[in-house]
Amino acid sequence: MSFAIETEGLVKIFRSRWSGKEVRAVDGITLSVEQGTTFGLLGPNGAGKTTFVKLLLSCAHATQGRATIFGRDAREAEARRPIGYLPENHRFPTYLTGRSMLDFYAALSGMDGAARRTRIPELLATVGLADWGNVRLGKYSKGMLQRVGLAQALMHSPTLLILDEPTDGVDPIGRRQIRDILHALEQQGVTIFVNSHLLGEVELFCRDVAIIHRGKVALEGKVKDLTAGAGYRLAVDYVPERLEQELRARATAVAQRNGSLEFLFGSREEANQAVDLLRAQYCEIEALTRTTSTLEDVFVRTVEDRQ
Amino acid sequence: MSTRSLRVTVALVLDTFREAFARKIFWAFFGCSTALILFFIFIMKIDVVQGAIATISLFGNTSRGQDVQKLVRQVHGAIAAFLFTAGMFLAVFASAGLIPAVFEPGRIELLLSKPVERYHILIGRYIGNVLVIAANIFYLVFAVWTVFGIKTGVWTPGFLWSSVLIVFIFAVLLTVVVLMGVLWESAVVATMVAFGIMIMSPILAQQTILERLLTSEWSRNVMRVMYYALPKVFDVGRIARSLVLGDPMGGWMPIWSSALFGVVILSAGLYIFSRRNY
Known part of the structure; x- marks a missing residue:
């Protein structure tokens, strides 16, 4: 298996210049991101997500450990050639127009003039800013800046996209548009690494996730595995009182919803036993579904366990 | 330099120009320079007869009988002196x-x-900044030199060389701005330190007089070290004046020692930049 990103025991300690106080922002992160996947990096504020991304991009220097991008030492300038990056809280120079900004950053990425001239209108159209290319960035809204920022990251057709809060400040339609663009890139085999606190977005979009807490990887895996297999939900219209009490004792949770009684069972066996008891008394079963945790549940559980 | 590397440098230089345009820096200098050039073209009238000025007319006041060479060199010298002092502060x-x-x-x-x-980013920006100022200085000096040449027939190259020295000293002072910028990320601190060096320069240039005034050998040594270590804005200005007036230039020491200072300070800036976390 080949990896787009690999880190091994990555540590970043920040030392205060005056007091000498140390902060371990990243504390021994070992992580592998498969090529072609969509990867979400999650964590509470101050967990070390942005520092981790900065280490990948050599904006910050690791105190210990190593990071590679497509097998190349992340500290080398050439390792950054396949990367398209959209930082959080970016400040694009406001004296540039959308077009000149794309041109400038693409030139830094090594694209020649002819390729830039072809690609700029294409990408402006893709992100829905075709009519805004000659307008100064100072006049753009936050959502538009985010979209032109994404275009900037895509200019040189990167094979690894690192996005820090890509939908921050973008309205729902813009968010959908960004998701569609990213899905199209995923189809083309581009590895997408998203650093976000919007768990719903990550759950919708990412295949793999890692949750970082206090600079360490607290949990890592496939989204479908992490959110699956929590139990079974049984919805019944009417249950005789005695049987209800019995089922309440067996269930992990009970709720009254839309006129139905919902029992939550921890295992398939318990759910089947409940079905047998209900059917023996001719009770009408409304629904039986397998329940999953949301990524938010997983995230909260993971962070709380580590507190 | 590879094509890719050149492309990056050009992009960084152009970006600096764009920012200078947006901050109105370039246009402010360009406007002032153009006003001065227009002044010499339209306001000053010179009649030259057989190598001497028959009349020179400025705002309606007419004077006669001056050596044309001397007059042109004096005007060139005054502009060069202005660029070396007020112009440098402004730049x-x-x-x-x-x-x-x-x-x-x-x-x-x-x-x-x-x-x-990383060094490429900083050097590209540095070159861009030097070129923004150089474009304006060369524009002013070359235009004034041409106007006087046409009006008087005097084409002394010293004034053109002085513009190279002005840009050179600016480039040296800009290395201080780079270092301070990397260390403190503050334009105010960078400006203050560069101004401090410029103000110190004419004082340190009087080292022979000052040495006689200082009582201890230790303080004399401190002053000597400061004189040789810091860029010699004042001394290079004197060299520029000599070039303009056609006088002997003296030694090259102020130029090479200032260049050495610039190289050391820029290298320090690049080194610190390469080590910093952002």
């Missing part, structure tokens, strides 16, 4: 923000994420 003040602007959070991360070495 440093106006362009000091161009370097620290690069280190703004949200901007620097994006630059560093590109496949470009």
Whole structure:
């Protein structure tokens, strides 16, 4: 298996210049991101997500450990050639127009003039800013800046996209548009690494996730595995009182919803036993579904366990 | 330099020009220079007869009988002196923000994420900044030199050489701005330190007189070290004046020692920049 990103025991300690106080922002992160996947990096504020991304991009220097991008030492300038990056809280120079900004950053990425001239209108159209290319960035809204920022990251057709809060400040339609663009890139085999606190977005979009807490990887895996297999939900219209009490004792949770009684069972066996008891008394079963945790549940559980 | 590397340098230089245009720095200098050039073209009238000025007319006042060579050199000298003093202060003040602007959070991360070495980013920006000021100085000097040449027939090259020295000293002072920018990320601190060096320069240039006034050998040594270590803005200005007036130039020491200072300070700036976390 080949990896787009690999880190091994990555540590970043920040030392205060005056007091000498140390902060371990990243504390021994070992992580592998498969090529072609969509990867979400999650964590509470101050967990070390942005520092981790900065280490990948050599904006910050690791105190210990190593990071590679497509097998190349992340500290080398050439390792950054396949990367398209959209930082959080970016400040694009406001004296540039959308077009000149794309041109400038693409030139830094090594694209020649002819390729830039072809690609700029294409990408402006893709992100829905075709009519805004000659307008100064100072006049753009936050959502538009985010979209032109994404275009900037895509200019040189990167094979690894690192996005820090890509939908921050973008309205729902813009968010959908960004998701569609990213899905199209995923189809083309581009590895997408998203650093976000919007768990719903990550759950919708990412295949793999890692949750970082206090600079360490607290949990890592496939989204479908992490959110699956929590139990079974049984919805019944009417249950005789005695049987209800019995089922309440067996269930992990009970709720009254839309006129139905919902029992939550921890295992398939318990759910089947409940079905047998209900059917023996001719009770009408409304629904039986397998329940999953949301990524938010997983995230909260993971962070709380580590507190 | 490879094509890719050249492309990056050109992009960084052009970006500096764009920022200078947006901050009105370039246009302010260009406007002042153009006003001075127009002044010499339209306001000053000179009649030359057989190598001497028959009349020179300025705002309606007419004077007669001066040596044309002497007059042209004096005007050239006055402009060069202005550029070396007030012009240099203005240039440093106006362009000091161009370097620290690069280190703004949200901007620097994006630059560093590109496949470009850190030193390349800083050098590209430095070259761009020097070229913004150089374009204006060369424009002013060359235009004034041409106007006087046409009006008087005197084409002394000294004035043109002085513009090279003016740009050179600006480039040296800009290395201080780069270092301070990297260390403190503040245009104000960078400007203050560069101004401090400029103000110290004429004082340190009087070292032979000062040495006689100082009582201890230790303080004399401190002064000598400061004189040789810091860029010699005043002394290079004197060399420029000599070039303009056609006088002997004296030694090259002020030039090479200032260049050495610039190289050391710029290298220190590049080294610190390469080690910093953003």
